[in-house]
Amino acid sequence: MITINFANMMSDSVNGGLTIAEIDSLKDRLGAVHRAVSGRKHHELYFLDLASQSTEEIDLMGESIRSNSDYFLILGIGGSALGPRSLLEALKPFYNQKHAPKIFISTVETMASFLILMRAMKEAHGDKFAKRIIATTDPEKGLLREIAKKENFNTLPVHENVVGRYSVLSPVGLLLGAVAGINIKGLLKGSRDMLKKCSAEDIWGNPAYMTSALMYLIGEKKKKDISVLLPYSDRLKSFSEWYCQLWAESLGKDNAGQTPYPAIGTTDQHSQLQLWIEGPKDKVITFLRIEDFGSDIAIVDEDIPSMNYLKNHSLKELINAEQEATELSLLKAGIPNMRLNVPMIDAYYMGQLFMFFEIVTAVTGMLYGINPFTQPAVEEGKNLTYGIMGRKGYEAKAAEVTAYRGKIKDSKYKID
Amino acid sequence: MITINFANMMSDSVNGGLTIAEIDSLKDRLGAVHRAVSGRKHHELYFLDLASQSTEEIDLMGESIRSNSDYFLILGIGGSALGPRSLLEALKPFYNQKHAPKIFISTVETMASFLILMRAMKEAHGDKFAKRIIATTDPEKGLLREIAKKENFNTLPVHENVVGRYSVLSPVGLLLGAVAGINIKGLLKGSRDMLKKCSAEDIWGNPAYMTSALMYLIGEKKKKDISVLLPYSDRLKSFSEWYCQLWAESLGKDNAGQTPYPAIGTTDQHSQLQLWIEGPKDKVITFLRIEDFGSDIAIVDEDIPSMNYLKNHSLKELINAEQEATELSLLKAGIPNMRLNVPMIDAYYMGQLFMFFEIVTAVTGMLYGINPFTQPAVEEGKNLTYGIMGRKGYEAKAAEVTAYRGKIKDSKYKID
Numbered sequence: 001m002i003t004i005n006f007a008n009m010m011s012d013s014v015n016g017g018l019t020i021a022e023i024d025s026l027k028d029r030l031g032a033v034h035r036a037v038s039g040r041k042h043h044e045l046y047f048l049d050l051a052s053q054s055t056e057e058i059d060l061m062g063e064s065i066r067s068n069s070d071y072f073l074i075l076g077i078g079g080s081a082l083g084p085r086s087l088l089e090a091l092k093p094f095y096n097q098k099h100a101p102k103i104f105i106s107t108v109e110t111m112a113s114f115l116i117l118m119r120a121m122k123e124a125h126g127d128k129f130a131k132r133i134i135a136t137t138d139p140e141k142g143l144l145r146e147i148a149k150k151e152n153f154n155t156l157p158v159h160e161n162v163v164g165r166y167s168v169l170s171p172v173g174l175l176l177g178a179v180a181g182i183n184i185k186g187l188l189k190g191s192r193d194m195l196k197k198c199s200a201e202d203i204w205g206n207p208a209y210m211t212s213a214l215m216y217l218i219g220e221k222k223k224k225d226i227s228v229l230l231p232y233s234d235r236l237k238s239f240s241e242w243y244c245q246l247w248a249e250s251l252g253k254d255n256a257g258q259t260p261y262p263a264i265g266t267t268d269q270h271s272q273l274q275l276w277i278e279g280p281k282d283k284v285i286t287f288l289r290i291e292d293f294g295s296d297i298a299i300v301d302e303d304i305p306s307m308n309y310l311k312n313h314s315l316k317e318l319i320n321a322e323q324e325a326t327e328l329s330l331l332k333a334g335i336p337n338m339r340l341n342v343p344m345i346d347a348y349y350m351g352q353l354f355m356f357f358e359i360v361t362a363v364t365g366m367l368y369g370i371n372p373f374t375q376p377a378v379e380e381g382k383n384l385t386y387g388i389m390g391r392k393g394y395e396a397k398a399a400e401v402t403a404y405r406g407k408i409k410d411s412k413y414k415i416d
Numbered sequence: 417m418i419t420i421n422f423a424n425m426m427s428d429s430v431n432g433g434l435t436i437a438e439i440d441s442l443k444d445r446l447g448a449v450h451r452a453v454s455g456r457k458h459h460e461l462y463f464l465d466l467a468s469q470s471t472e473e474i475d476l477m478g479e480s481i482r483s484n485s486d487y488f489l490i491l492g493i494g495g496s497a498l499g500p501r502s503l504l505e506a507l508k509p510f511y512n513q514k515h516a517p518k519i520f521i522s523t524v525e526t527m528a529s530f531l532i533l534m535r536a537m538k539e540a541h542g543d544k545f546a547k548r549i550i551a552t553t554d555p556e557k558g559l560l561r562e563i564a565k566k567e568n569f570n571t572l573p574v575h576e577n578v579v580g581r582y583s584v585l586s587p588v589g590l591l592l593g594a595v596a597g598i599n600i601k602g603l604l605k606g607s608r609d610m611l612k613k614c615s616a617e618d619i620w621g622n623p624a625y626m627t628s629a630l631m632y633l634i635g636e637k638k639k640k641d642i643s644v645l646l647p648y649s650d651r652l653k654s655f656s657e658w659y660c661q662l663w664a665e666s667l668g669k670d671n672a673g674q675t676p677y678p679a680i681g682t683t684d685q686h687s688q689l690q691l692w693i694e695g696p697k698d699k700v701i702t703f704l705r706i707e708d709f710g711s712d713i714a715i716v717d718e719d720i721p722s723m724n725y726l727k728n729h730s731l732k733e734l735i736n737a738e739q740e741a742t743e744l745s746l747l748k749a750g751i752p753n754m755r756l757n758v759p760m761i762d763a764y765y766m767g768q769l770f771m772f773f774e775i776v777t778a779v780t781g782m783l784y785g786i787n788p789f790t791q792p793a794v795e796e797g798k799n800l801t802y803g804i805m806g807r808k809g810y811e812a813k814a815a816e817v818t819a820y821r822g823k824i825k826d827s828k829y830k831i832d
Contacts, residue, residue, distance in 0.1 A: 001832070003830065003831060003832045004831050006830065007824055007827035007829040007830070009829070077682070078683070078686030078687055079686075081683070096513075097512075107650065107682075107683050108731065112716075112731060115726070116713050116714075116715060116716075143723070164686075204831070205831065206831070207831040210831055225641070225696060225698060226642070234523065241687075244687065244688070245687035245688070248687060248688045248690065248695075249686075249687060249691065252691025252692070252693075253694045253695070254694065255694070255695065255697065256695065257696065259691060259695070259696075259698075261675070261677070266524070267493060267497070267523050269797060270493050270495075270580075270661070270794070271494055271498070271660065271661035271664060271665060272664045272665075272668075273793065273797065274664065274668045274791045274793045274794055275664035275665065275667070275673055275675060276668070277794075278668055278669045278671070279664075279669070279672065279673040280641060280671060280672060280673065281671065282641060282675075298532075299528045299531055300528075300532075304531075304559070307527060307559070309806055309807035309808065310528060315524065317805070318528055318801075319524070319525075321801050321804035321805055322525070322797070322801050324800075324804060324817065324821075325800035325801040325803075325804060325817070328800055328816070328817060329800055331820075332796065333793070333796075375690045376694070377689065377693035377694045378693075380693075380745040381685060381742045381745040382741075384741035384744055384745055385737050386725065388737035388740060389725050389726065389733070389734065390729075400744070401740065404740075407423065408423055411421060413425070414420060414421040415420050415620070415623040
């Protein structure tokens with residue numbers, strides 16, 4: 001099981017840390033959250049139930065794609081791209097160098113790139129093009145479902161209550177998993193075990209509730225406005241970005257919400273660490289420490305005096321030493337931090353990680369008193385885009401953009 | 417030429433924006449900075465002179481590697497990895513799918529991974545292994561130079577005054593460029609032209625000084641603690657990360673320094689935009705708008721009523737419409753933002769971009785009154801790592817870690 005250690009978040013370890021009393025003060029509110037979660041009060045909490053879905057249809061479709069395709073192209077954006085990408089990078093690093101079908105994840109606007117792809121597929125495959133497209137979307141509603149019906153695409157249903165950024169354990173992520181040869185049953189088993197662990201009502205026995213409480217308190221009460229996720233494995237770089245999308249879009253509301261920062265160890269020791277330690281004291285760091293990297297390499301058998309201390313050590317030992325050293329140096333500088341201990345990066349523990357952070361995010365949103373499943377602020381940009389592109393009904397937006405262009409063009413605040 | 421437009425940073429556009437008087441108030445300090453830069457008062461300002469280096473030796477070495485190698489492996493970390501990576505992704509997207517030698521950039525600790533690689537190369541190539549290694553390092557000093565001399569490696573000199581995060585235009589980046597078939601002369605020409613443009617003393621004619629002044633003022637006076645870089649091209653994702661390393665490690669000192677955020681358009685419209693607009697008002701956004709993407713694709717000729725507005729439009733038009741719409745929606749929400757107009761992503765304009773942000777970073781550091789070329793805070797982590805790994809002379813650090821481990825292990829602040 002993934003475990004958490006939050007000693008370095010507490011006031012007996014860092015100045016401006018949290019107290020047991022502060023955590024316990026959330027008891028009533030967490031009780032209400034617990035009832036809302038258990039009772040699925042938001043229908044978008046359906047993401048919890050993805051843990052126990054059947055994978056039969058996805059397995060079959062994955063097998064079929066594996067056996068008859070050279071390329072597997074995923075069109076998606078936001079969570080629909082970051083979820084599959086983080087799965088692939090974590091569990092099948094260098095996949096395209098070693099495996100087929102080659103997988104590409106396109107993040108250009110989904111429907112526009114889909115229309116371009118559909119034209120190319122028709123040219124290449126004639127009438128049979130529809131058999132090579134899988135619409136992974138709402139079972140009833142939406143433009144893509146409409147086109148899928150008309151053109152007779154294969155389809156996989158994404159339950160209407162699954163929000164994009166909580167969709168990695170739906171067919172959105174699982175189909176990628178099945179195509180890439182990832183153990184998706186193990187992934188779901190991990191998510192079920194984590195869900196069970198995070199169903200305890202008592203905060204002191206529930207790692208997700210505790211993490212939500214810590215992040216909420218350290219953000220709101222201690223003004224740690226930036227929450228850094230720092231996994232110590234390059235394989236989790238996209239996972240870090242997946243988490244940032246989940247956190248930012250769920251919690252950035254009502255003038256509140258920590259800014260999540262996608263870091264990676266050891267790289268960011270040589271990039272961000274200087275800022276974290278000597279810059280503004282506005283950050284909290286969450287380590288993901290990987291206990292077992294699967295493979296390991298002895299470092300040195302050359303006789304180079306200044307490197308001799310690395311003799312009898314392996315790369316894994318060095319990376320975990322750096323994790324521990326970074327953690328301690330942050331503590332010594334008074335920067336609050338906590339650690340998730342991840343036994344290894346496999347499908348089972350990735351399932352745990354995805355479920356863990358989804359619960360933490362939803363629960364933190366409820367502590368903030370906001371709805372963690374909406375994203376109202378992105379509508380205006382969409383409407384302005386429609387205006388620029390000449391969509392009917394958006395003429396007022398088009399006029400607004402025209403006026404703005406004139407202002408920018410004539411501005412004296414520019415250097416050419 | 418890359419141009420800047422900063423109308424949306426000013427108080428007549430956004431609440432809490434800047435005034436002309438505030439900018440002009442920096443005149444004396446910028447005058448002093450100008451004299452320091454022109455006179456190369458910090459010896460690390462040598463990065464400016466990289467713009468006029470000769471590339472003869474690098475061209476020859478690149479040609480030799482291209483003609484006799486299947487793989488080209490770069491070992492580096494921090495700027496030594498992010499610089500080459502951002503060059504490759506920007507100028508040769510999907511390089512490994514299309515070209516040889518295949519290029520990999522390893523970001524595990526440099527010397528440790530080098531020792532592992534050296535052993536493997538000796539096994540594979542016997543005595544000739546040294547001919548396949550190029551030590552790109554200080555011409556005289558350091559462990560790598562010492563090993564290079566002993567083992568008779570090929571070498572390329574990196575001037576002693578080049579700091580890692582300001583090294584992309586040194587052989588650190590240029591050799592990758594020569595191997596990958598990037599026009600490195602064009603890259604340097606771009607950097608020279610930008611250097612010339614940014615050598616004007618008057619802030620209103622110097623895009624780098626103006627950008628430094630705006631970022632310094634909006635950070636220090638208006639409490640915009642997070643500076644987001646938002647290029648509208650997937651090819652600039654690593655560039656965004658390169659900038660973040662440069663900015664964070666250079667400026668994060670004395671309890672100050674904006675936190676740089678590596679964003680990417682259009683992806684982050686579906687990830688971070690919600691937070692930027694409705695979250696805390698602590699951000700400033702810098703767009704990189706690409707005018708010409710080189711290739712372009714018409715989107716739609718299907719008859720799908722709700723998508724018909726995309727007819728007669730191309731993907732490039734859609735992406736730039738989204739950039740403009742996002743910019744305007746940020747403005748309407750009162751979020752300060754500015755824009756760099758980048759004519760296209762080629763070697764020449766990448767040279768401009770690298771030089772521009774290096775100058776902006778160094779000058780901003782001088783406005784903060786800190787040294788933008790050091791990174792003192794990362795030393796403690798290194799020393800603790802030595803302690804854990806048993807390096808001689810670091811016994812006290814080892815003891816500190818042992819005590820810390822005991823504390824963490826016995827902590828009641830954990831959930832297993």
